[in-house]
Amino acid sequence: xxxxxxxxxxxxxxxxxxxxxxxxxxxxxxxxxxxxxxxxxxxxxxxxxxxxxxxxxxxxxxxxxxxxxxxxxxxxxxxxxxxxxxxxxxxxxxxxxxxxxxxxxxxxxxxxxxxxxxxxxxxxxxxxxxxxxxxxxxxxxxxxxxxxxxxxxxxxxxxxxxxxxxxxxxxxxxxxxxxxxxxxxxxxxxxxxxxxxxxxxxxxxxxxxxxxxxxxxxxxxxxxxxxxxxxxxxxxxx
Amino acid sequence: xxxxxxxxxxxxxxxxxxxxxxxxxxxxxxxxxxxxxxxxxxxxxxxxxxxxxxxxxxxxxxxxxxxxxxxxxxxxxxxxxxxxxxxxxxxxxxxxxxxxxxxxxxxxxxxxxxxxxxxxxxxxxxxxxxxxxxxxxxxxxxxxxxxxxxxxxxxxxxxxxxxxxxxxx
Numbered sequence: 067x068x069x070x071x072x073x074x075x076x077x078x079x080x081x082x083x084x085x086x087x088x089x090x091x092x093x094x095x096x097x098x099x100x101x102x103x104x105x106x107x108x109x110x111x112x113x114x115x116x117x118x119x120x121x122x123x124x125x126x127x128x129x130x131x132x133x134x135x136x137x138x139x140x141x142x143x144x145x146x147x148x149x150x151x152x153x154x155x156x157x158x159x160x161x162x163x164x165x166x167x168x169x170x171x172x173x174x175x176x177x178x179x180x181x182x183x184x185x186x187x188x189x190x191x192x193x194x195x196x197x198x199x200x201x202x203x204x205x206x207x208x209x210x211x212x213x214x215x216x217x218x219x220x221x222x223x224x225x226x227x228x229x230x231x232x233x234x235x236x237x238x239x240x241x242x243x244x245x246x247x248x249x250x251x252x253x254x255x256x257x258x259x260x261x262x263x264x265x266x267x268x269x270x271x272x273x274x275x276x277x278x279x280x281x282x283x284x285x286x287x288x289x290x291x292x293x294x295x296x297x298x299x300x301x302x303x304x
Numbered sequence: 305x306x307x308x309x310x311x312x313x314x315x316x317x318x319x320x321x322x323x324x325x326x327x328x329x330x331x332x333x334x335x336x337x338x339x340x341x342x343x344x345x346x347x348x349x350x351x352x353x354x355x356x357x358x359x360x361x362x363x364x365x366x367x368x369x370x371x372x373x374x375x376x377x378x379x380x381x382x383x384x385x386x387x388x389x390x391x392x393x394x395x396x397x398x399x400x401x402x403x404x405x406x407x408x409x410x411x412x413x414x415x416x417x418x419x420x421x422x423x424x425x426x427x428x429x430x431x432x433x434x435x436x437x438x439x440x441x442x443x444x445x446x447x448x449x450x451x452x453x454x455x456x457x458x459x460x461x462x463x464x465x466x467x468x469x470x471x472x473x
Contacts, residue, residue, distance in 0.1 A: 225369070234371025236378040247370040248359060257369055 070136040075143065087129035087140060088116055096142060099151055099183055101158075101176055101269055102217035103130045105291030107226055113217055114154050115180060117147050126150060152184040160191040161240070162198060163212040164270075171271030172281040177215060178270075194240065201246070203253030207265055207275055209244070214272040216242055220264035223290055232258040244272075263290060316361045322350040326358070330365050337368050340376055344383055353384040389424040389431025391469050393462075394448040398437030404444040405458070410434065412459035417466065429470055 068083045074096055081090045086109065091098045101113035111131035118129045121139035126147065129140075141147070158164075158177060166172050198211035221233040221244065232255050236245045246252040265273045266285050274283050316323045329346045333339035343366070347358050354377055363373045377383045393413060397406045410432075414420060417430055424431040440446045443455035447462055454465060 221371075231369025231371060234369070234375040236375055238379055245371055245374060248356060248374045257371070 068136075070134060070138075072134050072136070072138040072140065074140045081134045083133060083135065085134050087118055087132050087134055087138075090134055091129060091142065098129060098142060099180055100130065101180060101215065102219060104219050104223070104267055104287055106294035107219065107222040107267075107290065110218065110222075113158075113215070115151055117150055118142050119144055119147060148184065152186065155180050155184050155186055156189045156191055158215050159186075159189050160193050162194070162196060162214060168280055169213060169271040170274045170278045170280060170283040171213070171285075174281075174283055174285060175271060176269035196240070198243075201252050202276075203251035204255075204258075204260075205253060205276075206260065207252070207262065207273060209246070209252055210272050210274070211243055212272075213270045214244055215270055216244070217269055218244075219267040219269060219287075220244065220273060223263045223267040227290060227294060228259060228261050228263050230257050230259050230261075233264060266290060313360055313364070314357065316357060323361075325350055326361070327365075330362070335366055337366050340366060340368060340373065341380075344373075344377065348383060353387050356385075387424060387428055387431075388433075390429050391450055391466070392431045392433065392448075393466060394433045394435055394438070395421075396436075396438045396440070396444070396446045396448075397434045398441065398444075400441035400444040401437075401446055404456075406445045408459050409445055409447060409457070409462055412463055413466065416463050430466065 070081055070083055072079055072081050072090065074087075074091065074094070077094075079090060079094055085093075088098060088100070088103060088109070099115045101115050102111070103109055103113075103116065109130035111128035114128060116129040117126040118132070119141040120127060120132070129142070155177075159181070164177065166175070166178055169175065172178070198214075200211065201209040216235070218235060221235060224233045225231045232246050232252075234245050236243055236249055243249075246255045247257060252258065262275070265275060266287055266289055268274075268285070269287070271283060318324070326343070326347055330339075330343055333343060340362070343362055344354065347362065348354055351358060359373050359377065360370070362368075363370045377385065395401075395406055395409050395413070397410070410421060413432055417425060417432070419425045419430055419432045421432055421434045438446060438448060438453075440453060440455070443453065445457060447454045447457055449462075449465055450469060454462065457465070
């Protein structure tokens with residue numbers, strides 16, 4: 067907790083040691099591409115889209131998990147960063163079976179927005195076409211693993227905000243999957259409270275309410291951050 | 305919402321000595337959630353693998369969400385959700401052992417006992433696994449048979465050893 071001065075894209079900015087580079091950028095309207103970050107949840111640096119170049123560091127670091135230090139000189143939009151971001155977004159699309167044309171989140175999808183932001187016109191990598199399940203066992207929601215990008219926002223919102231811990235991650239490498247309880251159907255979960263926060267937190271169309279047609283899904287991920295702020299206010303001896 | 309639970313919880317039989325052993329271990333750790341890995345180790349030692357009811361039991365006792373227990377179990381290769389067989393045969397396929405004929409050992413075991421690598425025989429007697437390197441390159445080709453290292457073994461010798469083990473009971 068100390069006031070410091072940092073330089074982002076040669077612009078002098080007042081910051082604090084308790085802030086991450088991403089928080090400083092958001093506070094100063096410096097655009098930053100993110101997917102796994104969601105206000106209110108702790109950052110894990112999983113999506114590798116918020117990469118920044120820091121003077122004196124010979125590799126790219128994720129802005130969401132790097133704290134600001136005094137006299138730090140940061141670049142957020144170099145040619146190298148943009149190249150890496152595009153590669154990352156392409157790999158997201160190649161990893162699972164993303165088909166915008168039939169997706170409920172079409173037009174309201176953070177992965178799609180990221181694709182537009184990096185100027186994605188073709189994917190240079192072979193698609194993996196993994197066999198993914200669609201879990202429709204829950205009465206109200208659907209979990210479609212084909213559209214999941216493993217940002218784990220649903221896992222974090224369920225453990226940190228709702229406190230239920232229904233979601234988890236199983237296996238490792240390209241076999242990772244989001245699971246409910248013991249990899250059992252969501253509708254048979256003993257921990258799920260049916261609150262629907264995971265649906266709002268999901269950046270793509272992986273979790274969506276039933277009875278929804280293509281492109282109809284409207285989510286409010288900002289709601290999570292507001293909820294966390296309100297809880298702090300309402301439980302602080304008020 | 306009314307639910308039909310996928311895995312109905314039936315309490316572990318308290319008379320089972322393995323359950324007693326596991327419960328004692330959890331009590332000793334003070335039911336700390338961060339002792340999960342040690343407790344899973346103890347459970348795998350007792351059962352030979354991690355059956356679902358055991359995971360449910362641990363999850364309830366330590367008050368860890370089921371999903372987190374399952375995440376931990378599937379993340380580490382050491383933990384197994386399937387029975388490993390009464391006898392285990394771990395064949396090292398690291399560089400040194402490979403050069404010294406680990407492939408022939410694998411083929412001999414697969415053909416003689418009809419068990420593929422990573423699988424268990426139909427009668428649950430023998431489980432065959434392959435490891436990248438067990439760090440015993442001086443003993444190549446090395447095989448770990450029921451936690452006992454067999455050094456510089458050939459196909460005929462290994463088959464004989466396994467037959468000995470299987471006939472012992």
